[in-house]
Amino acid sequence: MRLGELSERSGVSTATIKYYLREGLLAPGRQINATTAEYGEDHLRRLRLVRALIQVGRVPVANARQALKHVDDDSLGLTMRLGAALWELPQGPEPDEADPATAAARAQVDRLLAELGWESAREIGALSPVHRSLVGLVALLIRLGYPCDAELMAPYAQLMHAAARLDLDRMETYASDTEKVELAVSSAVLFEPVLRALHRMAQEEESARRYGIV
Amino acid sequence: MRLGELSERSGVSTATIKYYLREGLLAPGRQINATTAEYGEDHLRRLRLVRALIQVGRVPVANARQALKHVDDDSLGLTMRLGAALWELPQGPEPDEADPATAAARAQVDRLLAELGWESAREIGALSPVHRSLVGLVALLIRLGYPCDAELMAPYAQLMHAAARLDLDRMETYASDTEKVELAVSSAVLFEPVLRALHRMAQEEESARRYGIV
């Protein structure tokens, strides 16, 4: 497959594919001669993942490059590869330490983790980008006047834990670490939005049941 | 409160506040004379919501304006106000009807709704932006080679339905429709990211329990 066919089958313009090649998002094809390169099915697949990252996940090109580098880099263990790849994807806001709401938010998050018994999350604590962005988000909600304490979050956290168990069961069906990391990246970019859509649909459904469609 | 104080208490530059006033994201203050306007606590609160929409929710300015218009417009019933406001917030991708994966995705979504017994979601069907974006997302996952059928989604949908029940219980504690719509908008922009953070944290926690922190 050459550039034109890759473009046609992916729906991405040749100019854009060249741009991705330049930016290192896509590995160069197998060089046939000075003016021709051959691309395979894996290039098509990777190109689709790149498009999903950038267009659906709104991941900046530089972060997408880093995340994909971790997908391909098999010199690390699974846990580190997963963490490194997912940390490149957009997170919530950084907490504003000058804001008193941040301290209150951190206290609630710590209480939540204690109640849930999420020991490893407590150990990692503020080192984890996810933990930090959670604190930042809760602080913003508090500043807007919406209560967001451990009691409120706990039942949601239980639901998300159930979802996480389903996620890991699914991940275990893949043999290689590379496939697992790619699944994790694809899921963060495409399956989390699926969850969000299901959530909003469920809200509409439940609202219709309680109040009617009027 | 005048412009400078509003800027200081919100952490938003005066130039940016003026820009939001120009764009109609923020109601003008009460005019004292030709060169002075007075702002209240509600302006501060609305300004913080605008920042959350734009910076955290990455909502384009034009959509944020529309969404906030629906929050303030009490000429409609609650259901319509909720729908109109939330439809302005970013959705997933539009399905590509030329792609055969789209048809397969639509079939799976329809099967899912039938299995779950979500009757009103089935009735609204493709008219709902949420339904359309769900189809688009599932199609992308299928094209990437990840199975995403009704059986896989059903347990996640049940979890999201449980979350939706919690959401509506919370919404019922607010008296006025305006407060309810504002809660829904704030939740879509700030609480959905909280859920996402809890989800990722739960994944890390569950992964640590199954495989250790190595």
Added chain:
DNA sequence: CCAGATGGATAGTGCCGCTATCCGACGAGG
């Protein structure tokens, strides 16, 4: 054998969320 595609390089475009600057009109401190 020649029209058209290819890889490679470089400069330019369009969008969008701000931001810098200027202006004439106030108004509080001295």
Added chain:
DNA sequence: CCTCGTCGGATAGCGGCACTATCCATCTGG
């Protein structure tokens, strides 16, 4: 009463970023 800082209002410009348009020498396929 003066004056210096701030106010609101308006307009033009900036910066980042994901592309995109153009050019070129080099192949390829009918």
